[in-house]
Amino acid sequence: MNIQAIKVIYKYEMLRTxxxxxxxxxxxxxxxxxxxxxxxxxxxxxxxxxxxVPYGSFIVPGLxxxxxxxxxxxxxxxxxxxxxxxGTVYEVMSAPISFYEILIGYVGAxxxxxxxxxLIILLTAGFFVDLQIAHPVWMVTFLILTCISFSLFxxxxxxxxxxxxxxxxxxLLVITPLVFLGGTFYSVSMLPPMWQTITLFNPVLxxxxxxxxxxxxxxxxxxxxSLSVILLFLSLCSALVWWMFKTGYRLKQ
Amino acid sequence: MTTIISISGLSKTYEGGHQALKQINLDIKRxxxxxxxxxxxxxKTTLIxxxxxxxxxxxxxxxxxxxxxxxxxxxxxxxxxxxxxELTLAAFDTVWNTLCFSRGLFGKKPxxxxxxxxxxxxxxxxxxxxxxxxxxxxxxxxxxIAKALSHQPQILFLDExxxxxxVELRKDMWQxxxxxxxxxxxxxLTTHYIEEAEEIADRVGIMHGGELLLVEGKHILMQKxxxxxxxxxxxxxxxxxxxxxxxxxxxxxxxxxxxxYTYDTQSNSTGITALLQAMHxxxxxxxxxxxxxxxxxxxxxxxxxxx
Ligand SMILES: Nc1ncnc2c1ncn2[C@@H]1O[C@H](COP(=O)(O)OP(=O)(O)OP(=O)(O)O)[C@@H](O)[C@H]1O
Ligand SMILES: [Mg+2]
Numbered sequence: 001m002n003i004q005a006i007k008v009i010y011k012y013e014m015l016r017t018x019x020x021x022x023x024x025x026x027x028x029x030x031x032x033x034x035x036x037x038x039x040x041x042x043x044x045x046x047x048x049x050x051x052x053v054p055y056g057s058f059i060v061p062g063l064x065x066x067x068x069x070x071x072x073x074x075x076x077x078x079x080x081x082x083x084x085x086x087g088t089v090y091e092v093m094s095a096p097i098s099f100y101e102i103l104i105g106y107v108g109a110x111x112x113x114x115x116x117x118x119l120i121i122l123l124t125a126g127f128f129v130d131l132q133i134a135h136p137v138w139m140v141t142f143l144i145l146t147c148i149s150f151s152l153f154x155x156x157x158x159x160x161x162x163x164x165x166x167x168x169x170x171x172l173l174v175i176t177p178l179v180f181l182g183g184t185f186y187s188v189s190m191l192p193p194m195w196q197t198i199t200l201f202n203p204v205l206x207x208x209x210x211x212x213x214x215x216x217x218x219x220x221x222x223x224x225x226s227l228s229v230i231l232l233f234l235s236l237c238s239a240l241v242w243w244m245f246k247t248g249y250r251l252k253q
Numbered sequence: 254m255t256t257i258i259s260i261s262g263l264s265k266t267y268e269g270g271h272q273a274l275k276q277i278n279l280d281i282k283r284x285x286x287x288x289x290x291x292x293x294x295x296x297k298t299t300l301i302x303x304x305x306x307x308x309x310x311x312x313x314x315x316x317x318x319x320x321x322x323x324x325x326x327x328x329x330x331x332x333x334x335x336x337x338x339e340l341t342l343a344a345f346d347t348v349w350n351t352l353c354f355s356r357g358l359f360g361k362k363p364x365x366x367x368x369x370x371x372x373x374x375x376x377x378x379x380x381x382x383x384x385x386x387x388x389x390x391x392x393x394x395x396x397x398i399a400k401a402l403s404h405q406p407q408i409l410f411l412d413e414x415x416x417x418x419x420v421e422l423r424k425d426m427w428q429x430x431x432x433x434x435x436x437x438x439x440x441x442l443t444t445h446y447i448e449e450a451e452e453i454a455d456r457v458g459i460m461h462g463g464e465l466l467l468v469e470g471k472h473i474l475m476q477k478x479x480x481x482x483x484x485x486x487x488x489x490x491x492x493x494x495x496x497x498x499x500x501x502x503x504x505x506x507x508x509x510x511x512x513x514y515t516y517d518t519q520s521n522s523t524g525i526t527a528l529l530q531a532m533h534x535x536x537x538x539x540x541x542x543x544x545x546x547x548x549x550x551x552x553x554x555x556x557x558x559x560x
Contacts, residue, residue, distance in 0.1 A: 002327070002360045003360075004356075004357045004358075004359075004360045004361060004362060005357055005358045005359070005360055007357060008353065008354050008356075008357030008358055009358070012350075012354055015350075019345075082343075083343070086341060086342075086343060086344075087337075087339060087341035088341050088342060088343050090307055090335070090337055090341060091355060091358060091400070092358060093306060093307050094305040094306050094307055094330060094333070094335050095330060095358040095359050095360075096326065096327040096328075096329075096330040096331040096359060096360055097327075097358065097360075098327075248309055252307065252308060252309055253267055253268060253308050253309070
């Protein structure tokens with residue numbers, strides 16, 4: 001195993017974050033704060049507690065997921081898209097490293113970054129609302145699994161994208177709607193029955209639900225199912241990425 | 254000399270159906286400088302890219318130091334440094350960081366002392382903290398060379414190293430290449446210019462339309478290239494060469510009308526004067542005289558026609 005290579009890729013990607021530290025952290029923190037002000041305080045004060053959880057606290061896990069998902073996808077996709085775009089990826093491709101080492105480097109760095117952002121948002125949220133975490137270990141597990149699987153998904157998008165539009169279209173047109181409709185700001189039980197059924201096809205619902213359970217022991221679906229869904233998504237992404245590397249998809253003629 | 258890279262039956266057909274390489278067979282010797290010469294689209298970059306792992310071969314095999322480039326890619330790639338044809342660099346990295354990155358990618362532990370020396374050798378040391386986008390084209394080319402050498406490879410590929418490079422830098426570059434060769438590095442470079450191949454290489458491979466037409470020691474090739482032909486049309490056809498002229502390298506055409514004399518323009522005496530005197534002495538009279546020189550183009554054409 002080429003440990004040095006994993007190290008330099010990881011370091012390189014983290015350094016990129018470091019150089020743009022302000023944007024990397026300021027924007028998710030700012031948008032989360034805005035959500036809290038608008039939904040948590042202004043509107044939330046008029047909304048009754050959901051299953052015993054005050055609305056302001058109720059949305060914290062969903063907001064974290066919103067940032068985690070968008071950040072993971074955009075970081076990881078950009079991380080591989082950019083060298084592909086500028087051509088510098090030739091060096092990685094000609095180096096004595098295998099695909100999983102490349103993955104550990106790029107996806108690991110992207111996941112680390114989203115994890116840090118997630119924790120910062122959690123801290124920020126702590127300023128606005130009362131938070132208790134019922135199952136910290138599960139909370140961290142969900143956090144890490146989400147960061148990894150969506151960074152992996154982002155990596156796939158970055159490999160697939162042939163231009164900047166494509167790079168941005170997936171987070172914009174897929175991730176954001178799925179997160180908003182995945183019970184970020186509400187409990188699925190608040191929806192009309194037909195919409196409840198439709199929502200069950202939204203994978204993000206399982207993430208948010210499981211994650212919320214780790215905070216408040218309140219969930220829309222069984223936590224075991226949540227965990228299975230995220231593991232399934234992780235396996236699907238891994239399989240896809242494995243196939244992409246095996247066939248040299250978009251990287252090798 | 255032992256073989257370091259062995260290419261056999263290598264073909265490449267790109268997705269669009271274009272066949273960029275046709276059955277390439279080539280052994281590259283350890284420690285030599287091999288120049289691949291050929292016009293645009295000949296397949297030089299494709300050949301290099303396959304050996305380095307950037308392009309998948311359609312058919313055929315390549316071994317580096319006895320290792321297969323696909324099955325044992327870690328072994329083969331760690332021995333190779335590549336300077337690509339295009340100036341591809343991440344604009345916002347510094348020279349130093351990009352070098353450390355390259356070295357690590359190839360599995361080598363950090364070695365600041367070596368990298369510093371490398372930068373000094375390439376006159377880049379002053380620029381080590383500059384961002385790559387602030388460098389001139391020639392400097393960028395040198396950074397690419399430094400990156401390729403950052404992991405101390407045994408084999409260096411230089412894909413058109415002199416494109417967009419001024420005379421001064423070209424001289425520097427050849428000095429670097431010679432120094433590397435002295436330290437035992439095998440060097441494969443591509444070029445469009447015969448003069449360049451002549452200046453630097455031990456052997457020259459000529460590529461055209463995806464085929465490797467010929468690989469020859471530089472001196473042999475230059476001899477072929479340096480040859481001129483004097484074609485003498487005779488007034489009266491003859492059956493045999495006169496006795497007095499047998500010592501000359503003459504060819505008589507089947508119809509007996511034409512004599513072809515091949516001589517080396519690079520030698521001191523071409524022997525033309527003596528030949529003409531001998532003809533006079535033998536009583537042969539000429540209708541016309543003509544000389545032709547084989548150019549690289551001729552060699553291409555002849556080689557292509559010969560297949
Ligand atoms: N990615 C690709 N997809 C399809 N065809 C390609 C690709 N890359 C190269 N080719 C074609 O393969 C042929 C050989 O290209 P190659 O780049 O190997 O030539 P070259 O000898 O390096 O030329 P040059 O001197 O211009 O650099 C060309 O006809 C080119 O159009
Ligand atoms: Mg080329």
